[in-house]
Amino acid sequence: MNDEVRDFGRLASVVRAARSLELEPLLQEVIAAASDLTGSEVAAILEFDERGKSLRFLSVPPHYLGAHRLQPTPMEETLAKLAIQQCAPVRFPDPK
Numbered sequence: 001m002n003d004e005v006r007d008f009g010r011l012a013s014v015v016r017a018a019r020s021l022e023l024e025p026l027l028q029e030v031i032a033a034a035s036d037l038t039g040s041e042v043a044a045i046l047e048f049d050e051r052g053k054s055l056r057f058l059s060v061p062p063h064y065l066g067a068h069r070l071q072p073t074p075m076e077e078t079l080a081k082l083a084i085q086q087c088a089p090v091r092f093p094d095p096k
Helices: 004-019 024-037 064-067 078-085
Strands: 046-049 055-057
Touching: 004 024, 024 046, 024 055
Parallel strands: none
Antiparallel strands: 046 055
């Protein structure tokens, strides 16, 4: 199967999840698709707090649920700042 067809199929699964109108299953499908489509080991959805100029995890894969309990992180201390400034994904090597 070519990559475009696979990618459209993956996006179609996100649309199907959106029809359920249940937020958490939809967010899980979005982060799973993001990870799959970008070839990333993991993906998450972060929320930006305008007042605090910080990020907090809004949705994470089930095996990272502890991230929900983390304190918000100042935007200046995250890779997300670089991604937003460059309007592009940020890739960094595996620390292993």
